Amino acid sequence: MQQFPAIPDSLKIKSGSGTHRQLVDNLIIVLFLFPALTLFLIFVAYPIFRSVYFSMFDWNGLGPAVDFVGLQNFKDILTDEVFLKAVKNVLLIIAFSIGAQLPLALALAVMVGRDLPGRAIFRTIFFMPYILSEINVAIMWMLLYNPDPDRGLLNAIAVHFRGGPIGWLSDPKLVLFSVFIALTWKYFGFHMLLYLAGLQNIPLEFEEASRIDGANSVQNFFYITLPLLGSTIKTSVYLSVLGSIQQFIMVWIMTKGGPVNASETLATYMYRFGFVRFKLGYGSAVAIYMFILCLIFSLIYQRLTRQPDYLTGL
Amino acid sequence: MPKSPLIPRRARKFLQRFIQYLIFFIVAAIIFTPLVILVFGSLKTTGEMYSHPYTIPSPPHWENLRGILSTLTFWRLMRNSVILMVATTGGVVFICGLAAFVFARLEFRAKGWLINLFTLGLMFPINVAILPVYFVLRQLNEMGIHLIDSLVGVILVQIAFNISGNTMILRGFFTAIPVELQDASYIDGCNNFDFFWRIMLPLAKPALAAVAALTMIVSWNDLLVPLVVLNSERLWTLPLGTMQFQGQYGQDLALVSAFVALSSIPTIIFYIFAERQIVSGLTAGAIKG
Numbered sequence: 001m002q003q004f005p006a007i008p009d010s011l012k013i014k015s016g017s018g019t020h021r022q023l024v025d026n027l028i029i030v031l032f033l034f035p036a037l038t039l040f041l042i043f044v045a046y047p048i049f050r051s052v053y054f055s056m057f058d059w060n061g062l063g064p065a066v067d068f069v070g071l072q073n074f075k076d077i078l079t080d081e082v083f084l085k086a087v088k089n090v091l092l093i094i095a096f097s098i099g100a101q102l103p104l105a106l107a108l109a110v111m112v113g114r115d116l117p118g119r120a121i122f123r124t125i126f127f128m129p130y131i132l133s134e135i136n137v138a139i140m141w142m143l144l145y146n147p148d149p150d151r152g153l154l155n156a157i158a159v160h161f162r163g164g165p166i167g168w169l170s171d172p173k174l175v176l177f178s179v180f181i182a183l184t185w186k187y188f189g190f191h192m193l194l195y196l197a198g199l200q201n202i203p204l205e206f207e208e209a210s211r212i213d214g215a216n217s218v219q220n221f222f223y224i225t226l227p228l229l230g231s232t233i234k235t236s237v238y239l240s241v242l243g244s245i246q247q248f249i250m251v252w253i254m255t256k257g258g259p260v261n262a263s264e265t266l267a268t269y270m271y272r273f274g275f276v277r278f279k280l281g282y283g284s285a286v287a288i289y290m291f292i293l294c295l296i297f298s299l300i301y302q303r304l305t306r307q308p309d310y311l312t313g314l
Numbered sequence: 315m316p317k318s319p320l321i322p323r324r325a326r327k328f329l330q331r332f333i334q335y336l337i338f339f340i341v342a343a344i345i346f347t348p349l350v351i352l353v354f355g356s357l358k359t360t361g362e363m364y365s366h367p368y369t370i371p372s373p374p375h376w377e378n379l380r381g382i383l384s385t386l387t388f389w390r391l392m393r394n395s396v397i398l399m400v401a402t403t404g405g406v407v408f409i410c411g412l413a414a415f416v417f418a419r420l421e422f423r424a425k426g427w428l429i430n431l432f433t434l435g436l437m438f439p440i441n442v443a444i445l446p447v448y449f450v451l452r453q454l455n456e457m458g459i460h461l462i463d464s465l466v467g468v469i470l471v472q473i474a475f476n477i478s479g480n481t482m483i484l485r486g487f488f489t490a491i492p493v494e495l496q497d498a499s500y501i502d503g504c505n506n507f508d509f510f511w512r513i514m515l516p517l518a519k520p521a522l523a524a525v526a527a528l529t530m531i532v533s534w535n536d537l538l539v540p541l542v543v544l545n546s547e548r549l550w551t552l553p554l555g556t557m558q559f560q561g562q563y564g565q566d567l568a569l570v571s572a573f574v575a576l577s578s579i580p581t582i583i584f585y586i587f588a589e590r591q592i593v594s595g596l597t598a599g600a601i602k603g
Binding site for chain 2: 026033037040048050051054112116126129136139140193249270298
C-alpha cells in the first residue's frame, strides 16, 4: 500500500508474468477439460453416431452387422401399432403429469408457504419418495396393487367398498393410471421442491402490496404468485416432460409394458427390442426417435421461454 | 380486507391453519402408507403375511431381516453398491469441478461451442442412450478394453451421463463467486490455478457437497446401467440384486418386503443427514437465481 517506488516494479512483473499467466491458463483449459470431454465424447456423443449407423441394419447382435436395410427400420417403427401405443401412453403420462401431478405439487407448495410452523418437516416427508430407488418404489406399489384382496391393501379397500377386487395392474384400461399413481407418489415432491424454491424468490412486498390494495388470497394467487412463478413452472413442466419421455424402470418392473402393451412406453419399447428380442438395429432406430423427440421438445421449449433456465445453471 | 366480517380474523386464521394441516396430514399419510406396509411386512412371517397382511406385526418377527442380513449375498450387493457410489461420486465431483471452473472463469475460442455440446447431453439421458452405450461398450471390448461385466464400466458410464447436468450446476455456483476475488488474487500474484485451488475450491465446498450428495443418490439407485453392463452375480449391486430377489422370491411377500426395507434404509438415513445438500443441488440445477 505504502511502497510507492514498488509500482514500476510490479508493472514490470505483471507484464513479464503475462505470458506465463497465459501459459498457465492454456494448460488449465486443456487439462481441466480433458477428463470431462473424453468421457463425454466416448460415452455420450459417440454412441449417438454409432446408433445412427446400426439403425440402418437388420442386426441381431451376433457377428458383424451386414444386413443393410437403409431407412426400413424407421419406416417399420412408424407403422408398428405397439410403437404408436407407446407414443400415446407417453403423451397420456405427460398430460396426467401437467394436469394433475404438477398442480398438486404447486398447491401443496403454496400451502406450505413461507411461515407455516413445521413446514420443514412436511417438506422432508413430501420429498422423501423422490430419493428412494425406482425399483424399491415399484415393488412397494406392487405390494399395494396385489390382485389378491387378502394381500393387497388397495384391493382389500376395493372389496370393502365395491364388493370386488380391481385389476390395478392387470386391467388394460386401468394399468396406465395405476402406474401413473405410483409415478406421482414418487415424483410430486420434486416438483413441490422446485415451486417452494421459486416461491422463496418472490419478494414478500408484492403480496403485501396487493393485499393492501384489497386483493383476497385467491386473487393474490392468480394475479401475483402464479405469473411470478412462471419460469419455475416452465422449468418444472420441461423436466416433467423429459422425465415422462424416458420413463423406464418403474414401468418395466411393475408391468413390463403389459398387459398386451397397455402400459408400453417408448423406453420399454426400446429396451424390449434391444435387450430382449435382440433386434439391435430396430432398437437403435427407436433410440434415435426418442433422442429427436427430446431434442425437438427442448428446442421448442427454449424458443418459447427464451430463458432456458435449466441449461444455463444459475 | 376481511371478506366476511361475521367471522373474526383470528378464527378465520385458525380455520385456515386447521385445513392446511388436515391436508398435509392426509398427504403425509398417503406417503407413509406404502412405507408402513413395507415395514410391517418385513416384520412378519410368510404365514402371517397371508392371514393378516396389513396389521401391526405383534409380536414382530425379525427372522426374515436377520436371515437376509446373515447372508453373504446381501453384504456383497451392499459392498458393490458402495464401491460404485464412491467411485462415481468422486469422479463426478472431480471431473465436473474442473470443467465447470474453466467454463465459468476462463475465456477461449471454442467455449460457447463446448457448452452447447455439453448442454446437448442433457437431451440424451441414459434411459434413451442405454442401447447406443451398449454398442460402444461392445466395441471397446473388441478392442481389448473390457468394460462389459466390470464395475469400472458401470462407473465410467455413470460418470459420463452425470457430467452435463453437474457441470452446469457447478458452473452456476462458480460464476456467482464475485470477480473481485479473482482480480484481488491476481494482484496478490496468483495465477488462475492458484485462484482455483486456494480460493474457488474452499468457497465452493457447499456446491461440491450438493453435487456429491445428488450423485450419490443417482448412483446408489441406478438400476439400468448395472442391469445392462453386469452379468456376473458377484458384481451385482443392491438395486440389481433387489430386482433378481423379487423375481426369485416374488411370491413370498414377507421376504421381499424385508429385502426392500433393508435396501431402503441406507437411502433414508443418508437423506435425513444430507437433505440440505440434496435440496440445494436440485434447486440450483433447475431454478435460475
